[in-house]
Amino acid sequence: MEIDLSKVTLRPFKLEDADDFLSFADDDQVTRNPSRWETLTSKEEALTHIKDACIPHPWRRSICMDDRSIGFVSIFPFSGDDKCRASFGYGVAVKYWGHGIATKAVKMAVSQFFVEFPGVVRLEALVDVDNKASQRVVEKAGFQKEGLLRKYAHVKGKLRDLFLYSFLSSDFHAAEGS
Template identity: 35%
Template sequence: MQQPAPQIPVNQSIILAPFQPEDKAALIRYLNDPVLYANTLKVPSPYTAIDADEWLVRVEAEKDAPGGIANWSIRHHEHGLIGGIGCFLKTGLEGHLDEIGYWLAEPFRGKGIMTEVVQRYTQWLFEHRPHLVRIEAGVFAHNPASERVLEKAGFQREGYLRKIHLKNGVYLDGVMMACIRC
């Protein structure tokens, strides 16, 4: 019998669930966003149909991988895909820690959504990965909204990392935020 797709409920309107092939159009629409590009490290610009196809192949393969799903879509009950959140599923000597990353589509920002998603996802990671004691998130220093989201979700600022990233030939400062298992 086919198992139901896994999901992580966040609130009455939002769940985290696996990405689906039907998400392609929304990925292309939402990830072609200069603000999102400026605040993330790995999202290409422009974000093309090929980028979306490659992403969907990668997340499909994750569903049966030993570590399970590392990348979850954020889905709204009316609007469908509105963002993404994920971790690296680190193992071995790094199995006690992991790093999260996330994005939210422009029309849905500033409503407290990502704070709730990060809170719930962090809680879920600690519940489902008993060895995990530390979850961290690196934020560009020019992204105070993301730092604030993490702070509201229980992360603490641990350090200011000068010229930690090199993006498009420019060195960028970063902020290290982390949450330790209570």
């Protein structure tokens, strides 16, 4: 399949995305890593998830190809003393894997988010040690690997080792020349 990466866009989710959303959110291969995502099984669940989780999310975007939803990217800003940080998550429908779509979406998300949330100086991504594709995505997008967090979190019921990656707003602004 030929993919034109210039057609990859990010936009907020809408209820009309339910069928497209379900086509990847019903797939364990896509939902197995984001720890707080349960695999969905019906259009009704997809509608509820879009309404209750995607639309109210501080910064969750649909990754679109020709404006059809093929994935998601989320950045969640922390609050209080942690308001300098935000955490990153993303997923792409399996049939689109391996074409650079996640990398393009992560790069776009980083640049949009830092403009919209100027108080956040650090983005973090926690990536399972076995998730080589995701490690490549953050590395290609310019994140720095900071270390290994041993037995850091339960992911889908299993205690996992996770790599910690970060991207600082100062790195972004330096690359932008501002």
